[in-house]
Amino acid sequence: MADMDVTRFGHAAVLVEAAGSRTLIDPGAFSLPATFALTDLDAVVVTHQHADHVDRDRIGDLVAANPRARLLAEPETAAELDGFEPTGAGASFEVGGVTLTGVGSRHAEILPSLPRVGNVGVLVTADGEPTLFHPGDTYEYRPSGVDVLALPLSAPWAKVSETVEFLRAVAPRTAFPIHDCTISEIAYAIYWTHVESHGGVDDLQRLAQDGSLAH
Structure with missing residues (x-):
């Protein structure tokens, strides 16, 4: 397989470079x-409407700086963002040599009393390159054939047993953490050690907020 370059930009924001295309996922309020x-982006993908996944105050400048980028978002979110097309479960979009495919439809439950907003994760695939999965905010959907998993590590909707079970179910060759700005550095190992010890994945990359990997 060819290399896929993945760079974190804080919390859930991930830049995926594959097959000559640059896709940015979830530029939210906790992002660097x-x-x-960033410029020369071919696609910007937003999995759902929460502020830590889309910073409405700053995304306009990002879009303006990337006039050729395809703009994709979960349907409820796309309806509120200028220029964004709605994604959906199974919907595929060709961006250069990369295919972006929607996964799932709804956010994980935070509280029974709160309505569940839409959430569409994304698979990034290209011929001869690994497949990356960014689920947004849910462990509900587990596509097959995932090589690289962006693993949400901490959230109001998650507990560590669910994190580990999700990782084991997806069974990627490589995983790295996202959605971890809710954890202090001194407590990070409480979560990550359980993932390492019980996740069943040998190649775990604890990327920093600005870390990167080639796979």
Whole structure:
């Protein structure tokens, strides 16, 4: 397989470079400032409407700096963002040599009293390259054939037993953490050690907020 370059830009924001295309997923409020200075993007994908996945105050500047980028978002979110097309479960979009495919439809339950908003994760695939899965905010959907998993590590809707079970069910060759700005550095190992010890994946990459990997 060819290399796929993956770079974190804080919390759930991930830049995926594969088959000559650059796809940015979930540029949210917890993302690094450098996220919103990125250029030469071929696609911007937003999995759902929560602020830690889409920063409405800054995404306009990002879009303006990337006029040729395809803009894709979960349907409820797309309806509220200028220029974004709705995604959906099984919907595929060709962006250069990459295919972006929607996975799932709804956010994980936070509280029974709160309505569940839409959430569409994304598979990034290209001929001869690994397949990456970014689920957004849910463990409900487990596509097959995932090589690289962006693993949500901590959230109001998650507990560590669910994190581990999700990782084992998807069974990627490589996984790295996302959605971890809710964990202090001093407590990070409480979560990550359980993933390492019980997740059943040998190649776990604890990427920093600005870390990267080639796979």
